[in-house]
Amino acid sequence: MKYKLEWLYKVKSNDKIQCSSDWITGELAVQFAEELEATGKVTELYFYDEAGTSWILKEMKKLLAEVEEDPHEITVYFDGGFQKETNQAGLGAVIFFKQGKKKYRIRANQRFDEMESNNEAEYAAFYFALNILEDLGVHHLSCEFKGDSQGVLKQLEGEWPCYEETLNKWLDRIEEKMKTLGLLPKFTVIPRKENKEADKLATQALEGKDIFAKTLIL
Structure with missing residues (x-):
């Protein structure tokens, strides 16, 4: 989640x-606020998240302490493959x-069985990724979704x-799943070469x- 500070000088x-x-990370926002107050x-210093919710510094520190162990700063790559002969999809x-x-x-x-097209496989892959986020306990966060299916991402954007x-x-x-999880999605179309891992x-x-x-990234 990114935050923005507003204040009177x-x-x-x-x-x-x-x-x-x-828009900056929560940790940097708190550090910046402390230096400003010094x-x-x-x-009238306030923090705002991307949903428009506001906090004062004391509340912001408490919020960050509460979410410290929750998953955050999330980026999702997704891809779907389709076999016309078997009507199966790989997500x-x-x-x-x-x-x-x-x-x-x-x-x-x-x-996944009984697919009709590669486009449907792409949607199923996106939904599959959302289920993983739900299992991780992700909720009320901004998430970036990256894929090489321009049609799917542009349709999700509306x-x-x-x-x-x-x-x-x-x-x-x-859309119902994202609403239930309270996600603030950002959709980014990327070239296929940048989506090789999800494709594989x-x-x-x-x-x-x-x-x-x-895997822990060192």
């Missing part, structure tokens, strides 16, 4: 200037996140319409190789 004429920061010239997901002071990566896949009934059902399912996991799922691995 008192100049020599006793006038007050409204100031604000860029000047003795700052009043691949790679998830990077921080927990405490440590960084982790999860690699996971799943084979920029492109979706006319296929089957895909609309997946859209509804995904999807292929391995079609080959019958089940993978779920959580």
Whole structure:
């Protein structure tokens, strides 16, 4: 989750200037706020998250202490593969996140039967990744989702319409899951070469190789 600071700065004429920061991490925001308050010239200092919720410094410190051990700073890569001959899909997901002071990566896949198209496999892979986030206890956080399926991501953003009934059902399912988890999603289209790991996991799922691995990143 990123946070923005807003405050009033008192100049020599006793006038007050409204100031604000860029979106920064919670730890950096608290450090910055403490340094601002140390000047003795700052009043009405508030923190805002991406959902518009506000806190004062004392509340912000308590919040960070509470979420320190929860997964955060989450980036999800997803990809779906499809075999027309068998109507099977391979779903691949790679998830990077921080927990405490440590960084982790999860690699996971799943084979899914009775798919109709590669586009449906992409939606199923996205939903598969959401289920992993739910199992991790992720909720009310901003998450970045990266994939090479421009159609899926643009439809999830609401920029492109979706006319296929089957895909609309997946859209509804995904949106409901994100709403339940309270996620603030960011969708990023990436080239296929940057999505090789999720693509490989999807292929391995079609080959019958089940993978779920959580790795500490050193």
